Amino acid sequence: MKLVFRKSSHHLQSLADNDGQISSLKVFGQPLIVRNASVASKVLNIDKIMIPKDFPDALRLVQDNFSRISVEQFQDDGDSTQTLPKTENKVIPQNDTFEIPINTLLRYSKDTKTFSVEPLSYPWDLLNTITKVLQEEVTKSIISKNAIIAKSSIIDGPCIIEDNVKIDDFCKIKGPVYLGKDSFIGMGSLVRNSMLNNETRIGFNCEISKTYFGGNDQIAHHNVILDSVIGKNVWFGGYSGTANVLLTRKNIKYMINDELIDTGTDHFGSVVGDNCAIGAAVIILPGRQVPANTQIQAGTILGKNN
Structure with missing residues (x-):
């Protein structure tokens, strides 16, 4: 299956020098895009990862961490946040392709066997997402x-x-x-x-x-x-x-x-x-x-x- 990261709009410009660095934000010490790819690859048989050309830092991080998976760039002129569902932000693999916005945090529920994304459009989205992830993933010391x-x-x-x-x-x-x-x-x-x-x-x-x-x-x-x-x-x-x-x-x-x-x-x-x-x-x-x-x-x- 092909994992495709799509460009997505956000308002975190004051946090970093460029859009590409947002996908490099660390979550539990791991770059956001690496974490997202790891979450997907643990559930799906990912054999190719596609990164928009405007994100060279993300490309390097994925190549360094997924040496056994083909990693390629592509020209992406869209905005994937426009097509996200308005409720629960569920994302579903389509045929042999799984598309997710690059500036989001991907999550997988073992109970419902579904993927969802937490948008990082605004700084308070980032804080809310980090709070949620801490509460749900840090359950013991x-x-x-x-x-x-x-x-x-x-x-x-x-x-x-x-x-x-x-x-x-x-x-x-x-x-x-x-x-x-x-x-x-x-x-x-x-x-x-x-x-x-x-x-x-x-x-x-x-x-x-x-x-x-x-x-x-x-x-x-x-x-x-x-x-x-x-x-x-x-x-x-x-x-x-x-x-x-x-x-x-x-x-x-x-x-x-x-x-x-x-x-x-x-x-x-x-x-x-x-x-x-x-x-x-x-x-x-x-x-x-x-x-x-x-x-x-x-x-x-x-x-x-x-």
Whole structure:
């Protein structure tokens, strides 16, 4: 059977430099497109994988991880999100071809024997999907023998803790949580309901909640990062953070193409793109976005007019 990844529209441009990098987002330390191909190939007899020409990073990742499967590029001028069913987002293999949007997360239910996709059109879609995946796939603790966890720290609830993770004294990890390889949690920090991909370092006395980290992120001491999407290679100076609730308790709105879009939730923090540097004592207000490769001066309050 042929697995075909189709181009799909999204509004995650501030997170990465280009569309192709969205399909490389890590889920449990694995690139999104590799995870999707793995899910499909475990159920279907996949002998060819087709990648749109506009996604060279995705092509390389698939070739590196599926050496026994033929991988080819093709010209795709459509938008597969336009043809997705409006209910449950079920996707069904047709004849000898299985098409899925490239910027989605593929899931398979053993109970119903059906595939479905979780759209990643908006940043809050990504957060909701990560929350759902954590709840459904992290059902028991799996802790690497190579992880170092201080005796004074508490693991409360199911967690996946990978190789060479170090958790310092007096921390609390409240599951479901994923801590990727070579990550570090500093003394006295609280991490809950979050996914931290490989080499994410959290300083001492931080609170991390319902947040996605792309990997290789450096978060200094006394940071509070809530309900946010943080790209890869991001630096936060000390005493910074992302606010996640308006004083009015109304739904958070997010700017897309000069239009404020209702996120549908009253708890949403920020989107900080790849390779950003956030200075010390910076506060990012709810629903704000920091484009990839941005530097923010220490002491800044990032609000409507920034």
